[in-house]
Structure formats: structure tokens, C-alpha cells
Amino acid sequence: MPRSPDSGPLGAxxxxxxxxxxxxxxxxxxxxxxxGIGDDAAVLQCDGPVVATCDIQVEGVHFTWDLCGPEDxxxxxxxxxxxxxxxxxxxxxxxxxxxxLPAETTPATIxxxxxxxxxxxxxxxxLIVGGNIxxxxxxxxxxxxxxxxxxxxxxxxxxxxxxxxxxxxxTGTVGGAAAGRFLLQHPEVRVPGAAALAAAYRRPIPRVxxxxxxxxxxxxxxxxxxxxxAGDLLHLVEASHVGVRLDExxxxxxxxxxxxxxxxxxxxxxxxxxxxxxxxxxxxxDRGFDARAAAAAAQMDVPLTRIGDILPEPEGRWxxxxxxxxxxxxxxxxxxxxxx
Amino acid sequence: MPRSPDSGPLGAxxxxxxxxxxxxxxxxxxxxxxxGIGDDAAVLQCDGPVVATCDIQVEGVHFTWDLCGPEDxxxxxxxxxxxxxxxxxxxxxxxxxxxxLPAETTPATIxxxxxxxxxxxxxxxxLIVGGNIxxxxxxxxxxxxxxxxxxxxxxxxxxxxxxxxxxxxxTGTVGGAAAGRFLLQHPEVRVPGAAALAAAYRRPIPRVxxxxxxxxxxxxxxxxxxxxxAGDLLHLVEASHVGVRLDExxxxxxxxxxxxxxxxxxxxxxxxxxxxxxxxxxxxxDRGFDARAAAAAAQMDVPLTRIGDILPEPEGRWxxxxxxxxxxxxxxxxxxxxxx
Numbered sequence: 001m002p003r004s005p006d007s008g009p010l011g012a013x014x015x016x017x018x019x020x021x022x023x024x025x026x027x028x029x030x031x032x033x034x035x036g037i038g039d040d041a042a043v044l045q046c047d048g049p050v051v052a053t054c055d056i057q058v059e060g061v062h063f064t065w066d067l068c069g070p071e072d073x074x075x076x077x078x079x080x081x082x083x084x085x086x087x088x089x090x091x092x093x094x095x096x097x098x099x100x101l102p103a104e105t106t107p108a109t110i111x112x113x114x115x116x117x118x119x120x121x122x123x124x125x126x127l128i129v130g131g132n133i134x135x136x137x138x139x140x141x142x143x144x145x146x147x148x149x150x151x152x153x154x155x156x157x158x159x160x161x162x163x164x165x166x167x168x169x170x171t172g173t174v175g176g177a178a179a180g181r182f183l184l185q186h187p188e189v190r191v192p193g194a195a196a197l198a199a200a201y202r203r204p205i206p207r208v209x210x211x212x213x214x215x216x217x218x219x220x221x222x223x224x225x226x227x228x229x230a231g232d233l234l235h236l237v238e239a240s241h242v243g244v245r246l247d248e249x250x251x252x253x254x255x256x257x258x259x260x261x262x263x264x265x266x267x268x269x270x271x272x273x274x275x276x277x278x279x280x281x282x283x284x285x286d287r288g289f290d291a292r293a294a295a296a297a298a299q300m301d302v303p304l305t306r307i308g309d310i311l312p313e314p315e316g317r318w319x320x321x322x323x324x325x326x327x328x329x330x331x332x333x334x335x336x337x338x339x340x
Numbered sequence: 341m342p343r344s345p346d347s348g349p350l351g352a353x354x355x356x357x358x359x360x361x362x363x364x365x366x367x368x369x370x371x372x373x374x375x376g377i378g379d380d381a382a383v384l385q386c387d388g389p390v391v392a393t394c395d396i397q398v399e400g401v402h403f404t405w406d407l408c409g410p411e412d413x414x415x416x417x418x419x420x421x422x423x424x425x426x427x428x429x430x431x432x433x434x435x436x437x438x439x440x441l442p443a444e445t446t447p448a449t450i451x452x453x454x455x456x457x458x459x460x461x462x463x464x465x466x467l468i469v470g471g472n473i474x475x476x477x478x479x480x481x482x483x484x485x486x487x488x489x490x491x492x493x494x495x496x497x498x499x500x501x502x503x504x505x506x507x508x509x510x511t512g513t514v515g516g517a518a519a520g521r522f523l524l525q526h527p528e529v530r531v532p533g534a535a536a537l538a539a540a541y542r543r544p545i546p547r548v549x550x551x552x553x554x555x556x557x558x559x560x561x562x563x564x565x566x567x568x569x570a571g572d573l574l575h576l577v578e579a580s581h582v583g584v585r586l587d588e589x590x591x592x593x594x595x596x597x598x599x600x601x602x603x604x605x606x607x608x609x610x611x612x613x614x615x616x617x618x619x620x621x622x623x624x625x626d627r628g629f630d631a632r633a634a635a636a637a638a639q640m641d642v643p644l645t646r647i648g649d650i651l652p653e654p655e656g657r658w659x660x661x662x663x664x665x666x667x668x669x670x671x672x673x674x675x676x677x678x679x680x
Binding site for chain 1: 356374375378379380381382383384385386389390391392393394395396398400401402423424425427428430434436437438440469470471472474475476477478479481483485486487488490496498499500562563564575579
């Protein structure tokens with residue numbers, strides 16, 4: 001007896017039936033898509049250079065079902081990739097979605113993931129042009145590849161261009177995702193701004209518009225803060241072969257972070273420096289940017305904060321505390337391979 | 341005490357140390373790569389339309405360590421994607437690699453996978469331009485996204501263009517991967533051509549050159565035989581809204597297939613029709629192609645076999661056996677979601 005795909009196991013629907021259902025949930029056709037979901041491969045019109053990245057979300061490593069709903073998982077899986085495109089100064093345009101599903105996954109879960117994907121794809125005019133679905137004996141996995149365009153008259157903004165004398169800047173606030181994760185794990189802790197902190201964890205906002213505004217007045221180097229402010233700044237200064245002074249007290253922290261950190265028994269700076277998963281843009285710019293920063297922040301509708309200075313390499317890489325104590329800049333971030 | 345990355349667990353090396361090691365194993369820089377592995381995203385020069393696809397290999401679903409070595413897994417993971425690009429008439433150029441690794445994965449396994457990737461990437465002039473590595477509590481997963489180019493003067497070859505009167509053609513032979521899988525599981529079975537059958541399973545040859553030759557004299561429709569000849573032909577005729585007559589005895593079978601099938605207690609046609617994972621090109625072409633097929637086969641250095649005829653849709657979709665018995669064409673293929 002055929003079982004209803006809504007109540008039955010995945011196998012009753014099969015890969016092709018499921019793909020057919022899911023393609024109707026997401027923005028799949030649109031400008032530039034010659035061939036989208038449903039053939040061996042997609043065929044896309046790309047004007048100028050293509051910016052390409054892939055990033056994975058593994059249940060139990062990058063998310064857990066007690067803290068995230070399926071829609072959040074879909075949102076996050078695409079958000080982290082859009083953030084990578086934005087960090088190059090690119091404009092995200094297309095995405096491909098790989099799902100590996102445990103046998104017990106319900107159609108409601110899969111469709112929830114796709115609704116979350118559709119929500120963020122719609123918000124950023126990204127078209128879902130392909131993907132595949134497989135079963136797995138392990139945790140649920142969503143692997144996303146995002147493709148973006150780069151205005152042909154511009155260069156991509158890499159991690160490698162910071163120069164001594166540049167300022168170090170960051171969009172938005174940092175540490176919010178880590179605080180939100182803690183608050184979702186500890187609902188008994190009440191702090192101001194808790195809902196915004198939870199959203200920072202569940203539904204990170206990729207700084208696509210900010211990346212576009214910045215790309216017009218190019219930063220000397222840029223990276224997104226997926227691994228934590230300190231860890232990502234270290235990647236940037238290593239790639240640029242420069243030193244740095246990061247002023248810990250200048251790190252822009254969201255409302256409620258300090259209270260949540262106290263409840264967790266942590267120094268709030270630990271989350272701001274190493275919490276990870278904030279997906280803000282961390283960039284360097286020459287002194288001339290100081291005078292233009294306010295206008296840029298208004299144009300991108302996101303605060304910009306100068307958090308440090310690039311130094312010549314021999315001067316080292318330091319985190320300064322209030323009062324002038326300093327310690328070496330080290331990755332305090334979130335390594336999805338070695339984190340346990 | 342720091343442990344040697346060669347003997348220690350993955351965590352001792354970390355994601356970034358590992359990525360740095362792996363990027364040296366593969367062809368990563370070359371024509372068209374403005375920015376490759378190591379930044380937030382790759383920046384690629386693509387002339388004309390971009391052909392994009394992603395396909396996943398899950399341990400225990402798509403491969404098992406008793407039948408495949410790490411090098412085979414790397415080879416297969418890229419091969420299946422190159423096959424998808426070839427099936428659109430595209431030329432593969434770039435790939436991004438997502439790895440999800442169980443904690444017990446050794447550096448030797450990861451480097452083996454990358455050596456396999458490097459081998460096939462080198463053979464097809466594909467550059468590995470990005471990727472990510474994560475741990476997982478489940479099986480090892482390699483998810484690959486491949487990007488290709490399409491000569492701007494050509495259209496992509498879709499599944500949807502078959503017309504009544506067209507012939508149905510296939511490159512190479514079918515059923516070999518399934519026979520090879522069986523022989524690897526049953527080393528006591530000796531058949532002629534066993535090594536080639538095992539290689540067909542472990543190291544499928546994507547028909548990139550054949551796809552390019554065919555794209556010059558475009559087939560009316562094309563697909564690759566990842567799910568099995570019958571299942572993929574069904575996808576093609578459904579997309580084209582046509583009927584079909586597939587002649588079972590015309591299916592080109594590799595040496596040793598019949599003997600291996602007998603040892604397995606199967607009709608050899610079961611593997612030729614539904615074995616899956618052959619990654620041949622299955623295409624349709626008008627009658628004029630019959631006279632040109634031999635020259636095309638010589639140019640691509642792969643046999644071409646006409647295995648059936650496209651019919652008007654109302655005449656139905658059939659598999660004919662020798663003697664004229666027929667049965668409905670049905671997916672007998674390999675569904676990685678419902679297969680157990």
C-alpha cells in the first residue's frame with residue numbers, strides 16, 4: 001500500500017519525488033538561470049568573474065535540533081556562504097544545496113530546511129539552481145555552494161592586502177552568536193536583548209550590502225568573522241604579513257552580552273574575541289577611511305567600529321586590554337574540526 | 341606535548357593546518373584562477389555560461405572502505421561531477437571539495453582522498469579552487485561542486501529535447517560498475533576482464549571528451565547513467581515528453597559481465613539496465629546521426645551503440661527483449677535515498 005509522503009519514511013518518496021517537491025519551495029528560476037534544478041547540471045549566465053565558495057552545516061557540530069529549528073538550519077546553511085561571498089566584495093547570485101539525510105528525517109524537517117533556505121534566498125535575490133539529496137547513516141548535513149558575481153571593474157578584496165598604518169574595522173557587533181547559543185541552552189537566564197542574541201545565533205545576517213558598499217571604496221583586506229574575531233584577524237594579518245594591535249575594549253558588543261557572559265561565568269571579551277559564528281565583516285582600511293566611515297555605515301545601514309591598527313610585522317600581533325596590558329593575538333575561535 | 345600530525349588525531353592539526361597540507365597535493369592554481377584555496381571564496385574567470393553541479397559521496401551509501409581505497413573515493417567523488425558537466429556538453433574547469441570527517445579519520449586517509457582527487461583533476465585539467473573541512477559524528481562524506489564552461493556559441497544539451505524518430509545511444513558499456521562491485525565483494529569469483537570491471541566501479545571514467553565531441557553535433561537530449569540505464573532513460577523521456585523502445589539485447593556489455601551475473605544468480609540485463617554508477621552518456625540523436633556515429637566514436641575514442649528508438653508519447657515506454665516480448669520501462673536504478 002503506498003504511504004503518504006507526508007507521514008511515511010523518506011524512501012516512500014524517493015530522491016526524485018523529493019527534489020520535485022523541494023524545487024517548488026525555493027526561488028529557482030530567474031535572471032541568469034538558463035537551466036536550473038532538474039537536469040544533470042545548471043547552466044548560468046555570469047557577467048565577469050565568478051566568486052565561489054562552499055560551507056557545510058553538520059548536525060551536532062554546527063547546529064543541534066534543541067537550539068535550531070529546520071528553518072534556522074536552512075537559513076544558516078546559506079547565510080554562512082553568502083557571508084563568504086560578501087567578504088570578497090562579491091554579490092551572491094546562485095546556490096546549490098547538498099543534503100545528506102538520516103533515515104528517520106521527516107518530510108516536515110526537510111521542507112522546513114527548504115523554507116529557511118527560501119527565506120534567506122528571497123531576501124538576498126539568490127536563486128537555488130541545483131543540488132542533490134542522499135541518505136546517510138550519520139547526522140543530517142547541509143552543504144551549500146554559493147556563486148556570486150564581481151563587478152568586472154573591481155578587484156576582489158582578499159585577506160592579504162593589509163598595510164601598516166591601516167585601521168582595523170568591523171561591521172555590527174561581535175560575540176552575539178555565542179551569547180545567543182548560551183541563552184538558548186539556558187532559558188532560565190534573562191538578559192536584555194535576549195531575542196536579538198538568539199536570532200544572531202539562529203539567523204545570522206550576512207553583510208552582503210555592507211560588502212558591496214565597502215567594495216566601492218575597497219578595504220585593503222577583508223574576511224568574515226566565522227571563526228571568532230581574534231582567529232579571523234589572525235588569518236588576515238598572517239595572509240598580509242603584518243602585525244596588529246587589537247583593542248579589546250573597542251570591540252562592539254551587543255546589548256545583553258555582558259550580562260549573559262556574567263551568567264555563564266565568562267569574561268564578555270571571551271565571546272567577543274572567540275565566540276565565532278557572528279558573520280560580520282572584519283576589514284582593514286587606510287587612514288583616509290576614518291573620515292568616510294560614518295557615511296559608509298549610513299549607506300550600508302550597519303554600524304562600523306574601528307577596533308585596532310595594523311602594525312609592521314616585526315612589532316607583533318597583540319590584544320590590548322584597558323590599562324595597556326597586552327597579550328599575543330591567538331586563535332581563540334571556533335575550529336569545527338578540533339572543537340569537541 | 342605536541343603530537344606529530346602524521347600519527348596524531350585530526351584535532352592536533354586543526355582545520356587550517358590540514359587545508360594548508362591538502363592544497364599542496366592538488367592542482368590548485370592555473371589559468372582562470374584569480375584567487376584559489378585559502379581566502380573566503382575563490383575568484384574565477386569564466387568565459388561564457390557556467391555549468392554547475394554538486395554530488396555527494398557518503399561512506400556506507402556510495403562507497404565502503406572494504407571495496408574502495410581513499411584514492412578511489414577521491415577519484416569517484418570528482419568523477420561523478422565531471423560526468424554531470426559532460427552530460428550538458430560542458431567542459432569541466434574548477435571544483436570545490438567539502439569533507440566531513442569522523443574523529444578517527446587518519447591523515448593518511450584524507451591525503452589518500454586528495455591524491456585521488458589530484459589524479460583525476462590532473463587528467464581532466466580541473467583545478468581545485470576551494471572547499472572546507474568539518475568533523476562529523478557520522479560516516480565520512482565528500483561533497484564536490486564542479487564548475488564548467490560552455491562554448492558560448494552552443495546551447496547546453498538538456499534531457500528535454502528528444503523527438504520521435506530519434507535514435508537512443510549510449511557511450512561505452514553499461515553494467516560494468518555493478519559487476520565490478522559484485523566481484524570486489526566476491527573475490528572467489530573469477531571472470532575474464534575482472535580487473536576492468538573492478539576499475540569501472542572504483543574509478544569511473546567521466547565521458548568529458550565524448551561530451552565535447554557530441555556537443556559539436558548536438559544530440560537532441562543527453563543524460564549520464566548514474567542511476568542505471570533504464571532509470572536515466574526514463575528521466576530523459578519523461579523530461580522530453582516522448583515514448584521509447586529500448587532493446588535490451590543491444591545494451592553494450594563489458595567483457596565478463598555475463599559470467600559475473602551468472603555467478604551472482606542474476607540476469608545480466610539486470611545490471612546493464614539497473615546497475616547504476618556507470619557514468620556513461622545516454623543520448624538521443626536524429627536519424628542523420630547514424631551515418632556520422634562511427635566517425636564520432638573514433639574522434640572520442642569510445643564506442644557508441646544505438647540501443648533504441650524514441651517514439652511518440654502515446655506509444656508508451658518499453659523495454660523489448662529478444663523475441664519481441666516487452667515490458668514497461670521502469671526505474672530499476674540506484675536511488676541513493678531509498679536504497680538500503
